Amino acid sequence: MSAQPRTETLLFAASDHDADAFYFSAIFVPDPFIAFTHRSRRIGLASQLEFARMCRDSSLDEVLPLEDWAERAKAQFGVANAQPADIIASLAAHYKIQQFRVSDSFPFGVACGIQARGLNVLPANGQLFPTRELKTDAEAAAIATGNKASVAGFKVVERMLKAATIQRGTLWLDGKQLTSERVRTAIEIACLERGAHAVNTIVAGGDQACDPHCRGSGPLRANQLIIVDIFPRVAATGYFGDMTRTYLKGTPSPAQVKLVETVLAAEQSAITRHIAGADGTAIYNEVCQQFVAAGFTTAKVNGVPTGFFHGLGHGLGLEVHEPPRVSRNGSKLVAGQVITVEPGLYYPGLGGCRFEDVVRVTDASPERLSAHPYRWLVK
Amino acid sequence: MSAQPRTETLLFAASDHDADAFYFSAIFVPDPFIAFTHRSRRIGLASQLEFARMCRDSSLDEVLPLEDWAERAKAQFGVANAQPADIIASLAAHYKIQQFRVSDSFPFGVACGIQARGLNVLPANGQLFPTRELKTDAEAAAIATGNKASVAGFKVVERMLKAATIQRGTLWLDGKQLTSERVRTAIEIACLERGAHAVNTIVAGGDQACDPHCRGSGPLRANQLIIVDIFPRVAATGYFGDMTRTYLKGTPSPAQVKLVETVLAAEQSAITRHIAGADGTAIYNEVCQQFVAAGFTTAKVNGVPTGFFHGLGHGLGLEVHEPPRVSRNGSKLVAGQVITVEPGLYYPGLGGCRFEDVVRVTDASPERLSAHPYRWLVK
Numbered sequence: 001m002s003a004q005p006r007t008e009t010l011l012f013a014a015s016d017h018d019a020d021a022f023y024f025s026a027i028f029v030p031d032p033f034i035a036f037t038h039r040s041r042r043i044g045l046a047s048q049l050e051f052a053r054m055c056r057d058s059s060l061d062e063v064l065p066l067e068d069w070a071e072r073a074k075a076q077f078g079v080a081n082a083q084p085a086d087i088i089a090s091l092a093a094h095y096k097i098q099q100f101r102v103s104d105s106f107p108f109g110v111a112c113g114i115q116a117r118g119l120n121v122l123p124a125n126g127q128l129f130p131t132r133e134l135k136t137d138a139e140a141a142a143i144a145t146g147n148k149a150s151v152a153g154f155k156v157v158e159r160m161l162k163a164a165t166i167q168r169g170t171l172w173l174d175g176k177q178l179t180s181e182r183v184r185t186a187i188e189i190a191c192l193e194r195g196a197h198a199v200n201t202i203v204a205g206g207d208q209a210c211d212p213h214c215r216g217s218g219p220l221r222a223n224q225l226i227i228v229d230i231f232p233r234v235a236a237t238g239y240f241g242d243m244t245r246t247y248l249k250g251t252p253s254p255a256q257v258k259l260v261e262t263v264l265a266a267e268q269s270a271i272t273r274h275i276a277g278a279d280g281t282a283i284y285n286e287v288c289q290q291f292v293a294a295g296f297t298t299a300k301v302n303g304v305p306t307g308f309f310h311g312l313g314h315g316l317g318l319e320v321h322e323p324p325r326v327s328r329n330g331s332k333l334v335a336g337q338v339i340t341v342e343p344g345l346y347y348p349g350l351g352g353c354r355f356e357d358v359v360r361v362t363d364a365s366p367e368r369l370s371a372h373p374y375r376w377l378v379k
Numbered sequence: 380m381s382a383q384p385r386t387e388t389l390l391f392a393a394s395d396h397d398a399d400a401f402y403f404s405a406i407f408v409p410d411p412f413i414a415f416t417h418r419s420r421r422i423g424l425a426s427q428l429e430f431a432r433m434c435r436d437s438s439l440d441e442v443l444p445l446e447d448w449a450e451r452a453k454a455q456f457g458v459a460n461a462q463p464a465d466i467i468a469s470l471a472a473h474y475k476i477q478q479f480r481v482s483d484s485f486p487f488g489v490a491c492g493i494q495a496r497g498l499n500v501l502p503a504n505g506q507l508f509p510t511r512e513l514k515t516d517a518e519a520a521a522i523a524t525g526n527k528a529s530v531a532g533f534k535v536v537e538r539m540l541k542a543a544t545i546q547r548g549t550l551w552l553d554g555k556q557l558t559s560e561r562v563r564t565a566i567e568i569a570c571l572e573r574g575a576h577a578v579n580t581i582v583a584g585g586d587q588a589c590d591p592h593c594r595g596s597g598p599l600r601a602n603q604l605i606i607v608d609i610f611p612r613v614a615a616t617g618y619f620g621d622m623t624r625t626y627l628k629g630t631p632s633p634a635q636v637k638l639v640e641t642v643l644a645a646e647q648s649a650i651t652r653h654i655a656g657a658d659g660t661a662i663y664n665e666v667c668q669q670f671v672a673a674g675f676t677t678a679k680v681n682g683v684p685t686g687f688f689h690g691l692g693h694g695l696g697l698e699v700h701e702p703p704r705v706s707r708n709g710s711k712l713v714a715g716q717v718i719t720v721e722p723g724l725y726y727p728g729l730g731g732c733r734f735e736d737v738v739r740v741t742d743a744s745p746e747r748l749s750a751h752p753y754r755w756l757v758k
Contacts, residue, residue, distance in 0.1 A: 016579065017396060028579065030592065031700060048684045053590050081708060108490045109483025109502035123488035181574075188576075189568050195560075197567075199576050199614075200395065200407065211432050213409065235578075305427045321410060329460060 005098035005120070009037040009128065012084055012110050013103075019318035020103050020128050022238050026059035032107075034088060035060065038095050045069060045087070077117075085113025092119055103128040133315060133323050134336030140360050140369055142234060143316060143338055146241025147358055147370040149196035150230040153187035154245050154372055157203075157228050160186060161249045161378040166222040171249055180204065180216035187230055196232035196241070203228050209246075209352030212310055212344060222250035225260070225351035227344075231320045240320045242340050243370050244356030249378045259345055260353050260376055262294040266343045267355040270312060274339060274359045274366040280330020284312045287343045296345050306347050313340040316358055337361045338369060384477035384499070388507065390414045391463055391489050392482075398697035399482050399507050401617050405438035411486075413467060414439065417474050424448060424466070456496075464492025471498055482507040512694060512702050513715030519739050519748055521613060522695060522717055525620025526737055526749040528575035529609040532566035533624050533751055536582075536607050539565060540628045540757040545601040550628055559583065559595035566609055575611035575620070582607050588625075588731030591689055591723060601629035604639070604730035606723075610699045619699045621719050622749050623735030628757045638724055639732050639755055641673040645722045646734040649691060653718060653738045653745040659709020663691045666722045675724050685726050692719040695737055716740045717748060 015021035015029045022028065024035055025044055035044040041061040046054040054063045066087070073082035073090040082090075088110070091097070099120030102111065111121045127133065135143065164171040164178050171178035180203040191198040204216030205226040212227075220226060226249070231242040246260060266287045273283045291298070291308050298307025311327030316338050324331055326339060333339070339361065344354030355374060359366035394400035394408045401407065403414055404423055414423040420440040425433040433442045445466070452461035452469040461469075467489070470476070478499030481490065490500045506512065514522065543550040543557050550557040559582040570577040583595030584605040591606075599605060605628075610621040625639060645666045652662045670677070670687050677686025690706030695717050703710055705718060712718070718740065723733030734753060738745035 030579065048688050049591055052683060053593055102487060104486055104488025106487040107483055108481060108485040108487045108500065109504060111487045111490075112502050121487065123491050125488060185571055185574075188571050192564055192567050192571065195564075197576065197578050200409065212428055214432055304431060309427050 006096055007099045007101055007122070008095070008097045010088065010100035010102050010106075010121075011035045011128075012088070012107060013105075018105070019132070019238075019322070020105075022318055023129055023132055024060075025054075027054060027057050028238070029054070032084070034066075034084060034091070036088075036091065036095075036097075036100070038097070045091075083113055084110050085117060088114050089117035089119060092117075101128070127323060132317060134334065135317060135338045135360060136336075139239060139317065140338060140367070142237040142239035143241060143358060144369040145237070146196060146232055146234045146239050147243055148241070149191040149194040149198070149232040149234065150241045150243040150370070151372045152190040152194045153198065153201070153230040153232070154228065154243070156186045156190045157183055157245075157247065158375070158378065161226075161247055164249060166250060169223075170219045170221050177219045179219050180208075181218075183220070183228075184215070187228070188232075191230070191232040194232075195236060196234045198230055198232035201228075201230050202244075204352070206351055207348045210304075210306070210346040210348045212346065212352070212354070220249075223252065224248065224250075225252075225256060225353055227352050227354050229354065229356065233320075238318050240316055240318070241370070242316050242320055242356065242358060243372065244342055244344075244354045245372065245374065246353045246355060246376050247378055248376060252377060253350075255350055258294070259296070259347075259350060262291065262296060263343055263345050263353045264355055264374055264376075266290045267341055267357065270343060271341050271357060271359055271366060271368070274333060274341065274361050276333055276335040276361050276363045278333045280312075280324065280326040280333060281328060282330075284327050284330055287312055291343075291345060296347075301348075304348065308343060308345055310344065313342055316340055333361045335362050385475060386478045386480055386501070387474070387476045388416045389467065389479035389481050389485075389500075390507075391467070391486060392484075397484070398511070398617075398701070399484075401697055402508055402511055403439075404433075406433060406436050407617070408433070411463070413445075413463060413470070415467075415470065415474075415476075415479070417476070424470075462492055463489050464496060467493055468496035468498060471496075480507070506702060511696060513713065514696060514717045514739060515715075518618065518696065519717060519746070521616040521618035522620060522737060523748040524616070525575055525611055525613045525618050526622055527620070528570040528573040528577070528611040528613065529620045529622040529749070530751045531569040531573050532577065532580070532609040532611070533607065533622070535565045535569045536562055536624075536626065537754070537757065540605075540626055543628060545629060548602075549598045549600050556598045558598050559587075560597075562599070562607075563594070566607070570609070570611040573611075574615060575613045577609055577611035580607075580609050581623075583731070585730055586727045589683075589685070589725040589727045591725065591731070591733070599628075602631065603627065603629075604631075604635060604732055606731050606733050608733070608735065612699075617697050619695055619697070620749070621695050621699055621735065621737060622751065623721055623723075623733045624751065624753065625732045625734060625755050626757055627755060631756060634729055637673070638675070638726070638729060641670065641675060642722055642724050642732045643734055643753055643755075645669045646720055646736065649722060650720050650736060650738055650745060650747070653712060653720065653740050655712055655714040655740050655742045657712045659691075659703065659705040659712060660707065661709075663706050663709055666691055670722075670724060675726075680727075683727065687722060687724055689723065692721055695719055712740045714741050 073086040342356035346352040452465040721735035725731040
């Protein structure tokens with residue numbers, strides 16, 4: 001009877017930026033560190049600089065001193081400087097590990113080094129920690145806190161738009177033109193005051209909003225739709241909020257009213273369909289059909305995509321975009337998934353509109369993790 | 380005569396987070412995208428969602444539509460969904476590329492997929508773009524702009540500390556205790572108002588500051604050293620600033636005065652030594668010797684590191700920590716490198732002190748990219 005090779009999970013990443021590393025260690029570390037499982041215990045390596053903090057604040061079962069293991073690797077392999085792969089190989093020898101399972105985003109250079117030391121490295125081919133997709137009550141609450149920071153941002157936008165005056169078609173506030181940049185800064189300050197960092201916040205008006213990832217720049221205009229998409233990360237927990245509202249200051253055209261009402265109706269109806277067992281592709285297709293039925297087609301016009309040309313939603317958690325995706329290639333929804341619902345329609349000339357909320361999938365009706373009115377028209 | 384296999388550079392990363400991808404494309408994209416060189420032309424793939432923006436705003440020579448290449452890969456390999464590795468293999472076939480050079484942080488899962496399609500993937504084993512280490516005037520200016528955001532933060536700290544009162548040993552401002560969290564939020568707002576995002580800003584007093592990566596929490600106390608380390612990223616350019624100052628509100632002990640004066644003298648003298656051709660290890664060792672000569676030893680006390688136990692500096696640019704490192708294992712400095720100079724001393728009970736500035740290495744005297752007084756004592 002031959003023994004199975006011992007396979008353990010290995011990470012090498014900075015948990016400030018890598019969601020798996022934070023999920024595994026529950027501590028923010030700015031530089032990449034080695035962490036691994038051994039018989040279901042979670043072990044991390046810390047330099048002197050991080051050792052005390054990692055022992056005290058992480059969820060790891062054991063913290064090993066990096067410098068000691070670097071010395072060990074130098075002796076074992078006869079190298080002047082121990083690379084991360086050397087240290088990992090030393091750990092593998094000590095803990096009798098033959099192969100490591102790693103995330104698909106594991107650094108290729110380190111993987112090559114480990115392989116060169118005779119160990120197997122297997123990519124997860126999917127999620128390293130599938131449980132990350134299914135949020136606990138505490139995680140759902142952390143995401144809801146992120147959305148409250150988004151809401152603080154929307155309240156600032158609404159106050160600014162209400163107080164703004166219209167001069168020759170553009171918006172003015174406190175004697176200065178109201179620009180995307182000014183509104184963005186005000187939003188991000190409001191998020192900071194709620195303990196969350198918002199970066200790349202979208203405040204895009206007119207045709208700029210028809211490019212869904214355009215952040216927006218320059219003066220905001222009256223009678224144009226303005227998309228505001230705020231996805232702040234809560235500093236204390238690392239979880240993101242993600243919400244979008246669309247506004248118009250002034251007087252909308254009938255076509256703009258119809259656009260907004262169509263997107264909002266699609267969003268509200270799609271939200272109710274996020275129930276365990278539902279088919280993501282079917283929910284996405286239904287939104288497409290609602291848009292077509294209302295006369296909003298999706299097609300390239302002069303090479304530019306118009307209509308509804310992005311996914312309906314994505315998982316939200318320690319990353320702002322994480323599994324699952326609800327789109328043309330969706331899958332069955334599972335209780336515990338936290339998903340954005342964000343249909344949008346974009347037509348250069350007419351403008352863009354998107355509404356985005358966040359739900360947790362349950363066996364019964366979806367649990368809403370975001371709440372803010374849809375008062376898009378500001379007089 | 381056998382032909383050399385055609386090797387090109389390949390990237391697959393989100394340029395919002397990956398410095399190489401931003402350096403290559405000059406556009407911020409939130410999700411990973413494929414980019415590669417072909418005979419010194421830079422080519423990127425964009426989904427419909429990013430296509431127009433990438434054509435307009437990136438520095439790429441050509442942008443290819445992702446969806447078309449996904450269809451091509453599906454047909455070529457007979458798969459229902461084209462993975463990034465499949466699309467890359469299709470591109471390689473079309474452009475007659477046999478192997479790709481990738482960054483050490485290239486995602487292992489994708490590399491395995493590319494290898495499975497019969498292509499070679501070679502890690503850079505070091506920097507993918509060595510020129511990133513040598514900053515142009517425009518890059519140096521962008522880093523200096525980041526440091527101006529840090530300075531805006533220090534000014535806020537100094538105003539708050541000056542206005543604060545001391546009640547039973549802790550600091551109070553506007554009727555509330557002055558905490559690390561409050562000061563951090565005020566700093567990060569000041570950075571935002573300068574167009575830069577500061578995250579994980581350190582405001583750590585007393586023994587908290589002896590753990591150099593501790594962000595700091597809770598009430599700030601009088602007569603204790605407070606380390607403030609601000610490293611904001613300029614939204615427009617992606618470049619970071621990184622500066623540290625140490626403060627004390629109240630009355631310092633003679634030992635605290637000596638600690639601060641020793642660190643400051645070491646920092647100022649180390650700055651002047653950052654000249655092309657100088658040996659980084661020698662500069663680091665000199666700081667160590669200055670500390671020992673002043674009576675400040677470096678050793679573990681009860682398992683806790685004390686003294687000067689981190690590197691002297693690191694490269695700064697599109698990442699807050701990038702090559703080179705100036706430390707025990709330093710290398711010769713090269714003109715164009717932008718480096719932080721940040722000696723520190725840490726003794727639980729006495730407190731921690733660090734000063735950090737940024738220089739660009741030249742053949743003559745170092746070019747300072749940061750400027751702010753060292754008025755550490757606030758009455």
